[in-house]
Amino acid sequence: MTSIVSTPWFFWAVAVAVGLPVGLVALTEVHNALARRQSSLARPVHLLRNYILPLGALLLLLVKGTQVSAQATPVRIVATVLGFVVLILLLSGLKATLFQGAPEGSWRKRIPSIFLDVARFVVIAVGLALIFSYVWGANVGGLFTALGISSIVLGLALQNSVGQVISGLLLLFEQPFQIGDWLDTPSARGRVIEVNWRATHIDTGGGLQIMPNSVLAAASFTNLSRPPGAHSISVVTVFAANDPPDDVCSMLTQMASNLPQVRAGAVPKAVPVGGNEYKTSIPLQSPSEDGSARATFLKWIWYASRRAGLHLDEADDDFNTEERIKSSLREIAPMLRLSESDREHLLPYARLARYGAEETLQAAGQVPKRMTFLVRGRIRLSVKGEAGTVIPVRTLDAGDFIGQTALTREPLRTTANALEEVTVLQIEREHIEELVLHRPLLLQEIGRAIEERSKDVRRALASVGE
Known part of the structure; x- marks a missing residue:
């Protein structure tokens, strides 16, 4: 009797069992x-x-252990299922190792999703062809030939549409801009809100500009959002010839520095x-603030130029x-206890000025x-908290004053x-x-106002826990 160790299936069975x-x-x-580290390789290992390991063991037992023919239907079914799972493993492994967790700005991060879809389709097509060819003995050469001829015919028939798609793909791969960037193109200026295979959608503020990718790829445009922190606007103004240039530049710089939109x-x-x-x-800070910053700056310099004695336009x-x-002196006379002679005395030294909305006095x-002294309008007093937040303190109306210190x-x-x-x-x-020197009561009222503002x-600050 032949020993069991010498049988062909023994070592295969032991290898599978162990x-x-x-x-x-x-x-x-x-x-x-891998799961504890939340690694993308956990799914392929799963x-x-x-x-794959159980199906591979079953296939070995069928073919080597029980000596079932590789042409038998059960073996072919198991091999087909195993081939499908291997395809899924290959796709999952490529995605996990090459694209998930890719560094920002790398070529792996810039590859558009359509390229990944096409690569998946090619891998699946080749894998299925190998499975049907080697497992079931099917002739897949004719199928690939037919698909190739059909692709050529469709490409010639749809060459304009395909050209736009290819331009879109190249634009997506190069990534000269991203969603949310601001572009200045020959036909539109606005923020990119969508990029697909065919066209780029730009929100111009007055509508949605749909620009074909083939046109955008062939044109020269400016990405206002890159490099980050480099965007600025230029505002040109005209002053009188006898206005001192240093005074004009100083006033313009000061007004621009006070803008809330300044980076x-x-x-x-x-x-x-x-x-x-x-x-x-x-x-x-952003191209989206161009309009508001320009409008506020032009409004403020209208007031500031008149206060400085300059001649805008x-x-x-x-x-x-x-x-x-x-x-105006008559309006504030009760507050300062001014007589007629006091008003006449102060007339050469008093001066009216106007400020625009949101301007800092x-x-x-x-x-x-x-x-x-406030003659018309309203003023808001505020203080900054420790976190830089603006905390309102008081609103002043006509008849109030500031600068008491x-x-x-x-x-x-x-x-x-x-x-x-x-x-x-x-x-x-x-x-x-000079005025309060002879009016002790006025000096006391100003001192009381200073103390009240400090309490405010x-x-x-206490209301916000600071």
Whole structure:
């Protein structure tokens, strides 16, 4: 009797009986370790442990252990299922090793999803062809020939559409812009909201511009969002020829620096460019703020140029007249306890000024050189918290005043911003000091106002837990 060890199936059966449990235990440990680290390789290892290893062991037992013919239907079915699972493992493994967790900016990260879909289709087609050819003995050569001829015919018939698709694919692969970037093209300027195989969709603010990728790929355009932190706008203004250029540039730079849209850490710059023109470069956080920043800047410099005695657009300003100053002095006379002779005395030293909405009249930390009395409009006093948040303190109406610490030479604790167009009457420190020198009650009222504003600041900070 022939020994059992010498039979052809013995070693195969022993290999399967020992290798399958050992392989399952080892793959289980590997899978658990990868799952704890949330690795993308956990799924391929799961497929290998639960499907490929058992199916491979079953196929070995059928063919080598029980000596079943490879042409038998059960063997072919098991081999087909195993081939399908191997295909799935191959696709999952390629995705996990090449594309998941790819570094930003690498070629693996830039590959469009359509390229991955085409690669998956090719792998699946080749895999199925191998399975049907080697397992079932099918002739797949004719099928590939027919598909190739059909592809050529379709490509010739749809060459215009295919050209746009190819342009879109190349544009997606190169990635000269991303969703959310701002583009300046020959026909549109706006934010990219969608890129597909055929066209790029640009939100221009006045509608949606649909631009074919073939046109965009052949055109020259500017990506306003790259490099990050480099976007700025230029505003050209005209002043009178007798306006000192240094004064004009200083005023333009100061107004641009106060804009809320200015990029943190960046400094605007104004320079004369000839012909009474001045160009102000304003670095912004995003191209989406171009319109609001330009509108606010032009509004603010209209007021600031008149306060500084400059002539924007070569225009004169006749607002600060003697009659208006007299009228304003009469309005604030009860507050300052001014007599007729006091008003006449202050008339040469008082000055009217206007500020635009949201413009800063005084900033925290400054030591004011004058007292400012509100004649028209409203002003908001605010203070910054520890986290940089703006905390409202009080709203001032006509008849109130700011800059009261001009007498004590103390820095201001609050920032004053106009809530709308405001008109103020300003009196320099030395004239206010001369006024209160003979009015002890007025000095006490100003001191009481300083103390009340300090209490308001403390209450505002306490209300937010600071």
